[in-house]
Amino acid sequence: MKVRYTELAEKLRGISIPKPLSGNIAGHAAGEPFDKHVYHMIKEQLPANTFRQYEYLNDLFRKNPATIGYEARQALFDSPTVMFLLSRGKNATDKWSVENPFDEKQNDTADILVVKDGFYEIIDVKTRNISKSAQPPNIISAFKLAQFCGKMIDNQEFDNFTINYIEIDWELENEQLVCRDVHFACLFKTLPDTLYINWAAAMQIQFHVSDLEQNFEGSMEEWARAYLKHFVNQANKRAADMIERFVKPFEKYL
Numbered sequence: 001m002k003v004r005y006t007e008l009a010e011k012l013r014g015i016s017i018p019k020p021l022s023g024n025i026a027g028h029a030a031g032e033p034f035d036k037h038v039y040h041m042i043k044e045q046l047p048a049n050t051f052r053q054y055e056y057l058n059d060l061f062r063k064n065p066a067t068i069g070y071e072a073r074q075a076l077f078d079s080p081t082v083m084f085l086l087s088r089g090k091n092a093t094d095k096w097s098v099e100n101p102f103d104e105k106q107n108d109t110a111d112i113l114v115v116k117d118g119f120y121e122i123i124d125v126k127t128r129n130i131s132k133s134a135q136p137p138n139i140i141s142a143f144k145l146a147q148f149c150g151k152m153i154d155n156q157e158f159d160n161f162t163i164n165y166i167e168i169d170w171e172l173e174n175e176q177l178v179c180r181d182v183h184f185a186c187l188f189k190t191l192p193d194t195l196y197i198n199w200a201a202a203m204q205i206q207f208h209v210s211d212l213e214q215n216f217e218g219s220m221e222e223w224a225r226a227y228l229k230h231f232v233n234q235a236n237k238r239a240a241d242m243i244e245r246f247v248k249p250f251e252k253y254l
Helices: 005-012 027-045 053-062 070-074 080-086 090-095 142-155 220-246
Strands: 016-018 112-116 119-129 138-141 161-173 176-186 196-198 204-206
Touching: 005 027, 005 161, 005 176, 016 027, 027 112, 027 119, 027 161, 027 176, 053 080, 053 112, 070 090, 080 119, 080 142, 119 138, 138 142, 142 204, 142 220
Parallel strands: 119 161
Antiparallel strands: 016 176, 112 119, 138 204, 161 176, 196 204
């Protein structure tokens, strides 16, 4: 990891940001100000290497003005595996120009991207109102992660990226959102078969970063294969359940 997470956590604990003017302190409304704060702190650590995802894409395409079109621009990435996570769709990429750059999208994989010495550190910032009980947030599509693992294996790319999560625990105090604690974890250090897939919520993996165990000690390739085994097992169980509940009771009418 290139980012100094311990130092970052020490600086974040105790900081406060104004309550959003909208009065909404749930989900994205509360998370975005903290997310931007974290971004600026990491930018201070690594000014030349820290980007928002859309900033990195805009910078990459701007530096290669002669490269036009989706396929050619895809080839600008050093890593086809990372490209899968970070690139935009064909239509948007074809239409990109200096006059029509990308804007930030809420569903971008990386809130923050640190690129240094050919290594991609993908960082997602999550916030948690610790004064309320809530189910764990959506983290990443289980299907997208399965595709990503397949590409890792196909491309034999296991050592040029990581996916890290930061959780900021906050409470409302005198119209301020106050950071009480900070947690961080690496996706590839958790045991793949402990990841919860909520099939009813667009196949999202859900967890609180503070609850994420960091006990996996194998290689990245071993992690990818273990996750794919977990994903396929869970998908098979889901498919069997769907057939049992929604197909068999009605077959007699066909």
